[in-house]
Amino acid sequence: MPDPLRLGIAGLGTVGIGVVKIFQRHADMLSRRTGRTIEISAVSARSRNKNRDADLSAFAWESDPVALAKRADVDVFVELIGGSDGPARDSIEAAIAQGKDVVTANKALLALHGQSLAEMAESKGHVIRFEAAVAGGIPVVKALTEGLAGNDIGRVMGVMNGTCNFILTRMESAGLPYAEVFEEARQLGYLEADPNLDVGGIDAGHKLALLAAIAFGTKVAFDAVELEGIGRISIDDIHRARDMGFRIKLLGVAQMTGRGLEQRMSPCLVPAESPLGQLQGGTNMVVLEGDSVGQIVLRGAGAGEGPTASAVWSDIIDIARGTRLSTFGQPAATLATPVTAKASAPAPHYMRMELLDKPGALAKVATLLGEAGISIDRMRQYGHMNTTAPVLIVTHKTTRDAIDHAFSQLPRTGVVIGDPVAIRIEAV
Amino acid sequence: MPDPLRLGIAGLGTVGIGVVKIFQRHADMLSRRTGRTIEISAVSARSRNKNRDADLSAFAWESDPVALAKRADVDVFVELIGGSDGPARDSIEAAIAQGKDVVTANKALLALHGQSLAEMAESKGHVIRFEAAVAGGIPVVKALTEGLAGNDIGRVMGVMNGTCNFILTRMESAGLPYAEVFEEARQLGYLEADPNLDVGGIDAGHKLALLAAIAFGTKVAFDAVELEGIGRISIDDIHRARDMGFRIKLLGVAQMTGRGLEQRMSPCLVPAESPLGQLQGGTNMVVLEGDSVGQIVLRGAGAGEGPTASAVWSDIIDIARGTRLSTFGQPAATLATPVTAKASAPAPHYMRMELLDKPGALAKVATLLGEAGISIDRMRQYGHMNTTAPVLIVTHKTTRDAIDHAFSQLPRTGVVIGDPVAIRIEAV
Numbered sequence: 001m002p003d004p005l006r007l008g009i010a011g012l013g014t015v016g017i018g019v020v021k022i023f024q025r026h027a028d029m030l031s032r033r034t035g036r037t038i039e040i041s042a043v044s045a046r047s048r049n050k051n052r053d054a055d056l057s058a059f060a061w062e063s064d065p066v067a068l069a070k071r072a073d074v075d076v077f078v079e080l081i082g083g084s085d086g087p088a089r090d091s092i093e094a095a096i097a098q099g100k101d102v103v104t105a106n107k108a109l110l111a112l113h114g115q116s117l118a119e120m121a122e123s124k125g126h127v128i129r130f131e132a133a134v135a136g137g138i139p140v141v142k143a144l145t146e147g148l149a150g151n152d153i154g155r156v157m158g159v160m161n162g163t164c165n166f167i168l169t170r171m172e173s174a175g176l177p178y179a180e181v182f183e184e185a186r187q188l189g190y191l192e193a194d195p196n197l198d199v200g201g202i203d204a205g206h207k208l209a210l211l212a213a214i215a216f217g218t219k220v221a222f223d224a225v226e227l228e229g230i231g232r233i234s235i236d237d238i239h240r241a242r243d244m245g246f247r248i249k250l251l252g253v254a255q256m257t258g259r260g261l262e263q264r265m266s267p268c269l270v271p272a273e274s275p276l277g278q279l280q281g282g283t284n285m286v287v288l289e290g291d292s293v294g295q296i297v298l299r300g301a302g303a304g305e306g307p308t309a310s311a312v313w314s315d316i317i318d319i320a321r322g323t324r325l326s327t328f329g330q331p332a333a334t335l336a337t338p339v340t341a342k343a344s345a346p347a348p349h350y351m352r353m354e355l356l357d358k359p360g361a362l363a364k365v366a367t368l369l370g371e372a373g374i375s376i377d378r379m380r381q382y383g384h385m386n387t388t389a390p391v392l393i394v395t396h397k398t399t400r401d402a403i404d405h406a407f408s409q410l411p412r413t414g415v416v417i418g419d420p421v422a423i424r425i426e427a428v
Numbered sequence: 429m430p431d432p433l434r435l436g437i438a439g440l441g442t443v444g445i446g447v448v449k450i451f452q453r454h455a456d457m458l459s460r461r462t463g464r465t466i467e468i469s470a471v472s473a474r475s476r477n478k479n480r481d482a483d484l485s486a487f488a489w490e491s492d493p494v495a496l497a498k499r500a501d502v503d504v505f506v507e508l509i510g511g512s513d514g515p516a517r518d519s520i521e522a523a524i525a526q527g528k529d530v531v532t533a534n535k536a537l538l539a540l541h542g543q544s545l546a547e548m549a550e551s552k553g554h555v556i557r558f559e560a561a562v563a564g565g566i567p568v569v570k571a572l573t574e575g576l577a578g579n580d581i582g583r584v585m586g587v588m589n590g591t592c593n594f595i596l597t598r599m600e601s602a603g604l605p606y607a608e609v610f611e612e613a614r615q616l617g618y619l620e621a622d623p624n625l626d627v628g629g630i631d632a633g634h635k636l637a638l639l640a641a642i643a644f645g646t647k648v649a650f651d652a653v654e655l656e657g658i659g660r661i662s663i664d665d666i667h668r669a670r671d672m673g674f675r676i677k678l679l680g681v682a683q684m685t686g687r688g689l690e691q692r693m694s695p696c697l698v699p700a701e702s703p704l705g706q707l708q709g710g711t712n713m714v715v716l717e718g719d720s721v722g723q724i725v726l727r728g729a730g731a732g733e734g735p736t737a738s739a740v741w742s743d744i745i746d747i748a749r750g751t752r753l754s755t756f757g758q759p760a761a762t763l764a765t766p767v768t769a770k771a772s773a774p775a776p777h778y779m780r781m782e783l784l785d786k787p788g789a790l791a792k793v794a795t796l797l798g799e800a801g802i803s804i805d806r807m808r809q810y811g812h813m814n815t816t817a818p819v820l821i822v823t824h825k826t827t828r829d830a831i832d833h834a835f836s837q838l839p840r841t842g843v844v845i846g847d848p849v850a851i852r853i854e855a856v
Contacts, residue, residue: 139575147567150741292734306720313578
């Protein structure tokens, strides 16, 4: 039997403790599956005295994760601290410098510094693995990097922030406005300390940028992700979209087009009956499309102690078995610099606006949209509420530019009240 | 750059040609992703002169797959011949004896001889990989062997025969009887030469047995799979089940219970709104349940040139990258001999029977079921058709033994016409 594989675990929050628990529960199984003994040499966290749901007395303690990363009895540095800079980054850099392999669940750090860290590690023959950083327990990094590696990937899509999906599905099922469900999510502990990471789409955007790098063989380009959060989604739009056969999801889409790489994390309508449309609560779903394999859909828990720790162990087990893969599926130094598409590919859009109860109001809007080159697929006018009537429109394929232009002209019709809404409909 | 990896491809049917096409279309991409050149040295098939949808002139030709397996310029023997014995087995054994790695899509061969072949290969330090043998393009072998390797797996389920799912969904959507849709499937070329491999559940049973071996660390035990095909599913049951909120699927279930390993491939009812219930046509779905990760659902094309070839390439790429895994996730020699559970775990069942239009008929049946220890959850009686009335029953958890016993007693009620039907309802 080869030498034991010795781990140092930095960060003892939910995920870190989950990783320890799997080790304590399944040491024999892990050894049977990897052909070697796995040990935890040392752990590290900010506070030693915090009450934690695991017995850590068998492991050495380091208060400084950088010191942990440098320990001679650590082969794999497992970074579960979080944060794009600070101790997480410092300790990973120290680990690489010391010749360790790294396993991390840190999407923010990799989305911002993944390229340089991977180059650094790979130049020394070490690996950085991050299955737990994307979609929790779903083995999507592995599916994309390895399972679908024979495919030219056309598009990657996903609902990858469980909190946003919880908020949107809860708004629909309970008929509650955004602000109220947001507060509920906060009280349930579903929100990050900075809630904008969740509801602003940033966290999910990090994940999308990482998948795009693997899918298209390009450097991680988080800055190029078009980000829009769910804060402006109204209960009205959720209900109206449903009437038209759609659900609203915070959907990430990355695709390589003739105009360059497109990456969006934004609210989209998807058919209510599609797998993405039916996704309820905190569950995640990722859709991978390859030229040979067609469409592969993966579904599972996107967060939580067990699922995320399961993903961390997947990476540790790979390393224990001797599997040594490039972080992004090919050497980081060979990743291309992506050309960012200037605008999203045309798509049908959902529009909602309030029209004055005046003869010819609808015709005026339809004419204006037509002049802007926007063709209408379906339109539905609701009964008048006081002096206005809500109108829903599903357009044929059009661009956001065309819509913005049309919306800027709407005031001159004199029949539109308030701000019109437009949301992209993604073909899934 | 390391030496090129040289392939020998035996079998040039749909899958073999698909594998060649991916190579010809994506040689650069494959080399970028694996860090080495991949070459096809030679190919082999029964007839050289058959018209094939790929230019094979660049590859050496062998008419005998055993000769191909022995070629000095072949590092990886790719077996796409099919069949549990004969040339497929002979050539794989020859390849292993000659020190080659093996990639195969052959579920029948592995279900019957996987244990001995894996032991043979592993004793010489070689690998046998088989992603394409289970659920076509879905990277489920990888997900289970690697992605979920930190989990104690409780249950593996799946719809893994697209032809059966096509037949069942087509029966429902078109309202056609089994025999008619079976004929349609035959004409569409969806059926194996021996259709019982499909509709008898054998093909899907092979796949289930392979997944069970990985999931539970046990030797492949295809003989212990409880097999029941779809031939006895009537359009009536499909409609009645739908009325009660279910769909009928040919569902594979493998689970480790206190009474031993349970493996079933049989028609089951699943909730119509569940992911499995909504699966239409030839698509496959596999559900993996682990103690940490919870439930992971994978969905994609289960057959066809592109998807299956994509899975074959996943294995080739792993080997090219230096990933060397045991066939069943741990050395074959360490797999335990499974204890087979004598009977399936209790479950709710759906029952359908025709009752004579006589006062007290329903009460007689209910009493008899009660005496057999079968408790009724829901019951629905339909309007009388001539002199009989169909009755549907959903039971609480019960065993097949209890049902068989009750059914054997039904004649003495004097009110049941024809054979009653009972189908297991699987909690998904």
